[in-house]
Amino acid sequence: MTAKYFHVARVSMRARTAYLADFLLGSVFYALILYVFVQLWSVLGRTRGFAVEGFGPRELVWYLMASEAIMLGRARFEQETDEEVKTGAIAYYLNKPYRYVLFKLASYWGETALKMALNIAIGATVALLAVGPIRVNAAHLLAALACAAMALTLNFLISMALSLSAFWVEDTAPFFWIYGKLLFVLGGLFAPMEVYPDALARVARATPLNYVLYAPARLFVQFDMDFFMSALMMQAVWIAALSLLVMALYSMGVKRLNVNGG
């Protein structure tokens, strides 16, 4: 039953490799940002007053390496879905022997896994050369990867919910623009919550965005069993809630499609 979704993921991965050269050029940006922050954090590390509990310049660089790997590694499917909804092409999936959302999830994961692997390789190289290694053990690394997998699934559900709103609204692009900005501010793209003022950090932690970037990136840099358990639980809760939302949106949208005749 799940075998066909694995197959979808593999095909999507292979489709990506056709544009490998383009993708590698795109990662120049990722390496550039890392380089800039290596410099920024090292200068700040020597500046008085900038002490972040548990995060020296080296940890901050590795934190950014992880959070940007996720930010730039997540497959962008929103335009495609938006179009499928707008043109009614989504109806063609109804009589296929798989579920639309699961099909999209599988193809999302195929592309994302590949991009993540490349990003981690490039990011780790840059960070290693620039600031040297941080201490991690295999078990902690595995835990952080598990958290990243949950985070990327969470990102998929949020993006899917926003995409499906195309059933009702004219243009979903502004939603994704806002989502990106919220990831930047509340997700902790550039800096961990430890750098944030307490009040703002509390607000950020109450949103799912925090579990898309901050949680996995922090676990990677600074593992903590309590935090791991609570993050995983919160991710599970958000994933469950958003799954229900996506399912509801999808069935409502498809009904609308039938009423309007596609």
Place this chain on the structure above:
Amino acid sequence: MRAIEVSGLTKVFEVREKSPGLAGSVRAIVSPSVREVQAVNGISFQVDEGEMLAFIGPNGAGKSTTIKMLTGILYPTQGRATVLGVTPWEDRQRLAGRIGCVFGQRSQLWYHLPPCDTFELLAHVYDIPKPVYCDRLNMLVDRFELGEFMRTPVRKLSLGQRMRCEIAASLLHGPRVLFLDEPTIGLDVVAKRAIRELIRQMNREEGVTVFLTSHDVGDMEELCRRVMIISHGELILDTSVSALRRDYLRFKIVRVRLADAIDRFEMRGVTVAKHKQTNLKLSVDTDVASIDDVLTELMRHARIADITIADPPTEQVIADIYGRGASEALGGR
């Protein structure tokens, strides 16, 4: 006074070749393999002021490349040319104010805006003083009958309306030479006739020199007195249209559908190219038999249900010219 003088004009393009795939791309960067393509090969000719000249040839013969050199878009590899006494690629900006260009496949009108806005902008681009511009615009709007759609966005115009606007736009600054590249491409018969009439009028009244390229033998026959044929970058014929018609265009293709089937059709000067019951395709040598005679003869056999008369396609004319001895044709000038 000559409007255009060309001697030994040559253009060679370098084409980079790349084997497929990533490895090929890398190799192409490290040591590119370059092949030379001779697009125009030492052509020479002259055009008098006020002349209407057709420049025809099959796809890829070098028509566009020649026009692009004459308008200053491309630098030639070799040779000389002057248009209105100016070397186009050296003094392009000065020349541009005195020539007009219409590329049938490339619009100069702004797609989302009405034509009047484009005209207004062009007036600024060409630095036409306001009163001169107003007079000129009124005249063109009147002559080309643009009034009814001057304020309609270009995207909503028909192809014929658009082409009328294109030509009017290229005449706004009162050019002395007009380059027309496929001006009637894609138009229906009525629109074609209107465009040709307008071009003829502008030539007669303002003495504009017209340099026209076309696939359509009709454009050439109805507009021009002189024709040049280019093939594989070389000028293979430079003669009058009447001579061309006499020598090469006297054949017409006549397709008829008859009301009743006939067994056979025979006539002097007529070759039956195809015959399927009621459908006939005839090639008529108009020196021997006039179209009139052919129709009369046909009607003696059966009633005619449908008929079309056409020129042979340019490609065939050129093939004919080659067939009749390119050496004799080359002596054109």
Place this chain on the structure above:
Amino acid sequence: MGGAAWEAGFVWEHFKFNLASAMEYKWSFVSQVVFMVLNDFLLLFFWWLIFGKVQDIGGWTFADVIAMHAVLAAAYGLSVSVFGNVNRLARIIAEGQLDYYLLLPRNPLLHALVSRSDISGLGDAAFGLAALCLFTPVTWGRLALFIAVSVAACTVYTCFAVITGSIAFFIGNAQTISLQLLGALITFGGYPDSIFKGLVRAVLYSVVPVGFVVYLPVSLLRNFSAARFSGLLAFTVAMVWAARCLFAVGLRRYESGNLVSAKI
């Protein structure tokens, strides 16, 4: 110089024309501008976080960083709204779209640049002005200086884009490499130069001239010096000259449309 005034008038006519054209779609116009202003203000969030903890970054205060983003946004915004094709020149050259401009009695480079306008650039420029006035001490003199350095920075950026775009004359498809270089300039322009050292710093004042687009203008806003100001102007003039020359040299190699691939 009559020619300069003539060309300035030409640029202005096109800008008005593009603006009128964009206003045809009112909602899209307003939302593009407003979204860009919001977007730029959000970028300051990160710096607000950092300056909640430290007084300065290698000598740069919060006000300096805001001035930096203001100049960068104003320069970039002016460039893409007035010279809207600035980031697409490589493609225009490679695809043979230059033909149209070559047939008109105007400077084809300038004409190609002004034929389009990226309206969101107006949002960037508005942000630049607003951020400077809201977060840094402002006087008429400073405002005038800001406008002057922004125009110079805009010119340097535009010329840099022309130079990277002109690569297309020589190697064909140069859109990706051109965009990477322009992207690098914008990325570096968002961080104080005090964090870069050695070779990279040298690069930022030469190969990727973000030093003249952002750092030098900011240093002038911090404390004005006639010498550095003349330096900026001299570099700007040199860039204009270099861009024009390279484009003119490239034009000799211009191959027009899809001529080679499709018509020969």
